[in-house]
Amino acid sequence: MWFQKLLKKKFLFPYLLKLLEDDFRFILCEGCQQESPNLKLLTCLHTLCLDCLSENKPIGQCPVCRTAIPQASGIPDMDNLLFTNLQARLKVYKKIIDGVDLFCDYCKKDGEFWCSECEEFLCFKCFQAHQHYLKKESHKTKRVMDIRAGSAKDFLKDTRRTSNLSCSNPTHKSQAVSIYCKKCCKPLCCICALLDSQHAPFCDIRSETQRRQEELATINQDLKQKR
Known part of the structure; x- marks a missing residue:
């Protein structure tokens, strides 16, 4: 308090x-x-x-x-x-x-809640509708005052599990990256991959992430031995 x-x-x-x-x-x-x-x-x-x-x-x-x-x-x-x-x-x-300027993304009233999945502020009325229609998706919504009382690390921890990296293309900001282009060494959204024929070969972003993690683990082990 x-x-x-x-x-x-x-x-x-x-x-x-x-x-x-x-x-x-x-x-x-x-x-x-x-x-x-x-x-x-x-x-x-x-x-x-x-x-x-x-x-x-x-x-x-x-x-x-x-x-x-x-x-x-x-x-x-x-x-x-x-x-x-x-x-x-x-x-x-x-x-x-x-x-400052914390308004509901739907009705522009005072934003009292934040949904980390939708990345939107909600007033109390819109929050009730949000919880009713999206309860099956288990969207994690918190009171703004509770977020304010916590730390930045707590806020990032809450959003880390549900958030995806968005596409770097400015026109595709709402799209999450799900594909990795081995030629460009770059993560892409599905739209980028479909519209640009130069992006190939592809692989799933999760498999590439796992490969990178294994590579980093090997490098880390080598560094420990050198030390």
Whole structure:
């Protein structure tokens, strides 16, 4: 109760957001340390924004570790979808903490609930309808005040199980990635795969994820032996 009362005092908001930024600095561009919607994952596993990559193009190396960037354009093909999605979810959390413009996505009344599956705010009336029609799908809905009383890590933990990575194509943002293109080394939604014949061969995103996990486990074991 005391924590919720303190949250109502506006002078605490900048302090909470500063803590939030410190905990999740790893999702910022490793070059300029700024938030960016266009983060690229290099072969050395460093993440940089398009601006930093463009400035670094004449050098042709990662500015962090000096590993060569194989693409002639200086811009890697692979988007860091994990960091991009984390940024989007943290923006929602900051919006909840700030308490500004929290309106129901259906009727524009005060948003009292958040559905992590639909990624929508709901007023009490729309929340009741939502629970009635979507009860079989087990959508996880929480009160905004309960989210506000928790931490950013709690908020991400609740959304992690139900959320899928969205397509990096701006026109397909509502589509979840389910296919992996081995040629481009990039996850795709079904629409991207169907419309662009250059994407081939394909595999299921889950099988590729499992392969990557096994590869990382092997690398981790090798590193332990070298240490």
